Amino acid sequence: MFLLAPFVLAAYGVVVFALDVSVPVSAPSKAPTVSPALVSFSIEQDRWLDWAGSTSRNEFAYNAFNNLKEITGTPPWIRIGADSEDHTNFNPRIQFSQTKFPAETATVPYPEASNITVGDGFYSAVAHLPPGTHVIWGVNFGQANLTAAYLETRSIVKAFDSPAVREAGITLDFIEIGNEADLYINNGARNSSWNIQQYVAQWTTFAANVSAAAGINADSRVKFVGAAFAESTRTTSGFSPQSAFKAGLLDSPSGAQVKLISQHHYSGSFCSGSGGLLQNLMTKATIRSNLSSFSPDITATHAKGLSYFLGETNSYSCHGAPGVSNTAGAALWALDYALYSSQIGVERTHFHEGIGYKYNLIQPATLNRSILDGSPLSTPLAPHIQPAYYSAIIVAEALGDSGSTQVYEISVNNTRIAGYAFYEGGSLQRAVFINSLAFLKGATSRSSTHLLLSFTDGSAFATMTIKRLKIGYADDTSGVTWGGQTYETSDAKVSGDLDVQVAPVSAGVDIAETEVVLLTFGS
Structure with a gap:
């Protein structure tokens, strides 16, 4: 693999680089099934009913989730909980929920609730999710109230x-006890002596009570999520999976x-109001170092025979950085991320969503305040998707509906371009390439890289279909299209005529700054 000298398309004044890329035709042995x-x-649990709907479903959110199911045959998993999970109590006299919020700020225009009290209707709204959805639900551990956790679980x-839920095939797969318990000293939920040993001891007591309420045992469908920490020491001291195992998390009947x-x-923090740079978020090396640290x-x-997932993740904590998390460039970050x-053993990535959060993939409710600084909007903003939503669509299309697709990162000798190959039945079907060089407003020349494809361990393909994620500028917040179509619609359903190209594989493919291409190979 080597980089050729750049050349210039005189008609456009665009610098084009040529890059050889070798793609295995058969799935390498280390390519995981994804x-x-x-x-x-x-x-975020406090506004769950805005997502699901109370007496009837939220059609916009339903469609945004169901779009992914229509592509892969499988709806996205939904985890409900997060910060407000540890501020939730149950009252059977309340139909849905009663919620108290702190004052909004310019940094956090849509804060999490300080208190939420719920009734049976709050949980029964799960019937409004797409059929076949798998659910993880969190219960209160932060307030050290066994009764609250028990009643919520029941x-x-x-x-x-x-x-209604059983007929739709919507299932409760896991219960999560507490959110980010490693931060309990910081938020006042525990005193300064709080440590991993105390966490395991208290978690075990709660888990025994939750097990009794939910019938969790070796034969039950419902199991427990462990840890859900905000950080990790990545050692056997402090808060980490290794420390939890050492302290006996798995040793009790419930822990088993x-x-x-x-x-x-999160890739960074906006909690103090210090913004990040969009190019830093998008950078290929940064994404890899951030994730590989785990x-x-x-x-x-995995050594314990358990699965590992990112149960809450996104770009910048405290709901995202303005001009970064809500932009088209964030779609490329989320796609590569x-x-x-998947290449390092993560089973799923659960992108965190609230109402009015800057990093949302989906804004499912009408907003009256700016997501950037909390200022009043002269015209309410109707439900809409944000650019990062396209990353979910592209991942779904690349994986397809086989349910057993293998994914392998292609070695690309370029600091800005990433590539992934997708295999069904061990044979190459598709490839995705991502050019993460940020083309920002004010730039006058947009470079492009010409990918020259070759194939190893098998015969070459004759043709390929090319589908592009077209973005004006990396810092745009709308106007993105995928194969000529848009999801920026009033109902979250795709609109517009499909625009793809069929080309000889031997001709290669161009990929511009801040662009994604999906290649589907033909015979």
């Missing part, structure tokens, strides 16, 4: 036992039902 729900979602189980370890991860945790988790995670 879940069709690789891109899934985490929903109501959750009741909801999933209802005829932990089958999934959750890690929360390799010790993933290895330790999700696909690369």
Whole structure:
């Protein structure tokens, strides 16, 4: 693989580089089989009913989730909980929910609730998700109230036992006890002596009570998520999966039902109002170093026979950075981030969503305040998708509907271009290439790289279909198209005529700055 000298298209004044890329025709032995729900979602619990709908479903959110199911045959998994999980209590006299919010700020225009009290209707709204959805639900651990966790669990189980939910095949797969317990000293939920040993001891007590309420045992469908920490020491001290295992997390009867370890991860922080640079977020090397740092945790988790997933993740914590998390460039970041995670042993990536969060893939409710600084909007903003949503669509199309697609990162000798190959039945079907060089507003020349494809361990393909994610500028917040079509519609359903090209594989393919191409290979 080598880089050829650049040349200039005189008619356009665009510098074009040529790059040889070799793609295996047969799936390499280390190519993992990847879940069709690789891109899934985490929903902030306080505004769950805005997502699901209370007496009737939220059609916009339903369509946005169901689009992915229509492509892969599998809906995204939904985790419901997060910060407000540890501020939730149950009251049978409340139909849906009563919620108290702190004052909004310019940094956090849509804050999480400080208190939420829910009734049975809150949980039964799960019936409004697409049929076949797998659900993870969190219960309150932060307030150290066993009764709250027990009552919430009973109501959750009741909801999933209802005829509407059972007929739709919507299942409760995991219960999560507490959100980011490693931060409990910081947020006042525990005192300064709080440590991993105390976490395991208290978690074990809660898990025994939750197990009794939910009937969790060796034969039950419902199991436990373990950890769900905000950070990790990646060692056997402090808060990490390794430390939790060492302290006995898996040793009790309830602990033996932990089958999934959750890690929360953001690429940066906007909590103090310091913004990030869009190019930094998109950069190929940064994505890999951010994720690969969890390799010790993933290895330790797999050694216990457990699965590992990013149960809450997104670009910048505290709901995202303005002009970064809500832009088209974030779609390229999310695409590379999700696909690369599959290469290091991450089962799913649950992108965190709230109402009005800057990093949302989906904005499912009408907004009256700016997501950037909280200022009043002269015209309310109707439900809409944000550019990062296209990453979920592209991942779904690349994985297809086989349910057993293998994914392999292609070695690309370029610091800005990433590539992934997709295999069904061990044979190459598709490839995705991502050019993460940010083409920003004000730039006058947009470079392009010409990829010259060759194939190893098998015969070459004659033709390929090329589908492009077209973006004006990396810092645009709308106007993105995928194969000539848009999801920026009033109902989240795709609109427009499909625009793809069929070309000889021998001709190669151009990929511009801030662009994605999906290649589907023919005979």
